[in-house]
Amino acid sequence: MSHQTGILATDELRDFFAASKEGGANEGRYRAIKVSIENETLVLSDSGLADGTFEEDWDTIVLPMLEEKQPCYIFYRLDSRESHGGFEWLFLAYSPDLAHVREKMTYAATRATLKKEFGQGQIKEEVFGTTPEDISLAGYHKHLQAQNAPAPLTEAEEELRYIKQQEGVSTHIHVETRQQTVQGVAFPIAQAAVAKLQQLKEGQISYVRLELDMDRETIELSGAEDTTVQSLPQRVPEDHPRYHFFVFKHTHEGDYQESVVFIYSMPGYKCSIKERMLYSSCKAPLLDQTEHNIGITVSKKVEIDDGAELTEEFLMDELHPKKNAYREKFARPQGPAGKRGPRRMIRGTNTPSS
Known part of the structure; x- marks a missing residue:
């Protein structure tokens, strides 16, 4: 709620307002009316006459009225009219x-009063x-x-907006294609990347990185190169997202495996919203293409934000989660000695007391 100062317009100012905007000889003549507060009263301080359009008159009339x-x-008249004709x-x-x-507080608190006086x-x-x-203009x-x-928009709203934009990309898909059920943006894989993925499938290399x-x-x-688990963290950029395919060679329960x-x-x-959203949207279609077009079977999918997470222990835990240790069933406490406990003597109601 705004606080009013009790400062009102002088009669001269009210009459000038009426003459400049209410269908008289002066209507349309005045382009600008400057109002100031003097001696706790709203007074006519200056005025400017129309010479051209409101844009042509603006800076030549308004700016000289301003003091440092x-x-x-300042009431400034446009060339357009409202519904009642004024x-x-x-x-x-x-x-x-x-x-x-x-002064700034006084002017701020009097604005509502002045607008009411003007109309x-x-x-x-x-x-x-x-x-x-x-x-200025x-x-x-x-x-x-x-x-x-x-x-x-907030960052979350910006990401949502970008997702909605991407949902409209390449929506016309033939009914027989597998990508109809894959959500995301299906960018084509470059031929050089396809060739290296094929080599990874055939066991010629153990690591491929895509961007x-x-x-x-x-x-x-x-x-694309042969990579060990120890050197794998060095392959992960610190400032950009990437996709990595890694053949993890290990032994589990006595069996040698390549997963x-x-x-x-x-x-x-550290990267832009567009980059984050595109990488997220392209991930599922990429995996679909590598599985069905190249024939790579992915044993495990992991997501990281730092290459230091990629240790042998981490990959083993992801591929072969440790089973919960055997927990003994809850042991019901033993009852009293005997099957039904000690026999109780119950005296009937008609049994005479001895």
Whole structure:
């Protein structure tokens, strides 16, 4: 709730308002009306006559009215009319940073009273500024752009918006294709990457790293070589997401195994929202393509944010989770000695007492 100061307009100001906007000889003549507070009263401080369009007149009339350390109000007439036929006006509230705090508070608390004195029905918009640039024609255009722009989004809302945009990409899919049931964005895999994945399948190499080319919308080869578990963390970038296919050679319960592990590395918020969302959206279609088109069977899929997580113990736990230790069933406490406990003597109601 705004606090009112009790400051009212002078009769002269009220008469000027009426003459400048109520269908008389002066209607349309005045382009700007400057109002100030003097001796705790709203007074007519200055005025400007229309010469061209409201945009042509703006800076030549409004800017000379502004003082470096003095707040003021300016009613500025547009060329458009409201539904009842009168011209539409802008209410410009100017409160420079260099003004005294008490004056700024007084002007802020009196704004509602002044708009009521002028007639709120003809005020199309209100513009507030602390510098002449805010009150200039360029400042007004920025004000309009800010009003028409969508509200700023939180990071979660920005990610959701990006997901919705990607849902509209490549939605026309033939009914016989397998990708109809795969959610995400299916970027094509570059031929060099396909060749290295084929070598990994055939046991010629043990590691392939893939990256997204977001401009060309393809999945490109980022690296391919024989890699041990000890050197695997060094293959994970610290500032960009990547896809990794690694053949983990190990022994479990006496059996030698070679398991293909798919590793999705995502270094948190070090990368852009677009990058995070694209990598997340392309992951499922990539795995679908490598399984059905190349023939790689992935034994385990893991997601990490730091390459240091990729230890032999970590991969063993992911591939072969430790079973819960045998827990003995709850032992029911023993009852009293004998099957039914000691026999109780129950005296009948008709048994005479001895």
